[in-house]
Amino acid sequence: xxxxxxxxxxxxxxxxxxVGLVIGLESLGIPLPGExxxxxxxxxxxxxxxxxxxxxxxxxxxxxxxGDSIGYAIGRKGGRPLLAWLGRKFPRHFSEGHIATAExxxxxxxxxxxxxxxxxxxxxxxxxxxxxxxxxxxxxxxIANVLGGIVWAGGTTAVIxxxxxxxxxxxxxxxxxxxxxxxxIGIASMLVLKRKAKKAQPLTAAE
Numbered sequence: 265x266x267x268x269x270x271x272x273x274x275x276x277x278x279x280x281x282x283v284g285l286v287i288g289l290e291s292l293g294i295p296l297p298g299e300x301x302x303x304x305x306x307x308x309x310x311x312x313x314x315x316x317x318x319x320x321x322x323x324x325x326x327x328x329x330x331g332d333s334i335g336y337a338i339g340r341k342g343g344r345p346l347l348a349w350l351g352r353k354f355p356r357h358f359s360e361g362h363i364a365t366a367e368x369x370x371x372x373x374x375x376x377x378x379x380x381x382x383x384x385x386x387x388x389x390x391x392x393x394x395x396x397x398x399x400x401x402x403x404x405x406x407i408a409n410v411l412g413g414i415v416w417a418g419g420t421t422a423v424i425x426x427x428x429x430x431x432x433x434x435x436x437x438x439x440x441x442x443x444x445x446x447x448x449i450g451i452a453s454m455l456v457l458k459r460k461a462k463k464a465q466p467l468t469a470a471e
Contacts, residue, residue: 276314278303283320284327287417291331293338293393295354298328299385299420306421310428321421328382328413336405337390343397366390368399378408381418 274282283305290298302324309315339346349364366387370377378395381387391412393404 276316279315280319280323284323286327286329287324288334290325290415291392292329292335293389295389296468298388300418302420302462303424306424307428309421310425317421317425321418324417324421325414328417329410330375332378332392332409332413333406336396336400336409338403339393340399342393346393347397362386363390363394366394367398370394370400374400375408378405379415380414382412403433408443 283301286296286301286367290296292419305315305320305324306317309320310318342349351359351363366377368383373380377387378391378400381391392409
């Protein structure tokens with residue numbers, strides 16, 4: 265079943281909880297489709313009056329910030345052995361090449377890697393644990409984590425919500441235009457047929 269269709273079958277509270285949980289687990293370092301869940305839920309909120317986009321954005325932001333913070337704590341405690349273990353468990357996401365790429369980003373950009381990492385699938389999974397492993401000062405991490413989480417989760421929710429509202433409104437207008445056009449074509453066809461029928465009547469009488 266499609267993610268949005270599944271979300272539409274559960275109560276609004278469950279949607280908020282699922283979004284916050286999935287994004288939190290992804291931010292913690294577990295490869296999950298957090299962005300897909302968030303986009304699907306935000307689009308659903310534009311079509312479903314029971315789902316408040318503000319609450320949805322707040323839950324997504326909270327999940328992102330809390331998950332990243334837990335990931336940081338785990339990374340700081342586990343160190344390099346943790347990355348090696350993750351590499352064995354999730355070779356597609358935590359391969360040596362991926363870890364090296366993420367580490368170079370952190371060394372070059374520091375706090376900005378945590379902030380902008382929210383918008384990059386690979387860094388979104390790595391940001392918390394890797395920042396802990398690299399012993400980034402927590403206050404720097406926290407600032408970048410909170411700002412990045414709010415901008416990414418809240419911004420994504422807002423953009424997708426308004427795109428959904430505009431698209432739905434446009435589709436409604438389009439459907440009305442389609443109906444009017446269909447009626448107009450039907451009436452025009454009927455008039456043409458009547459006109460042809462009238463022309464055919466004298467010919468038939470003459471015969």
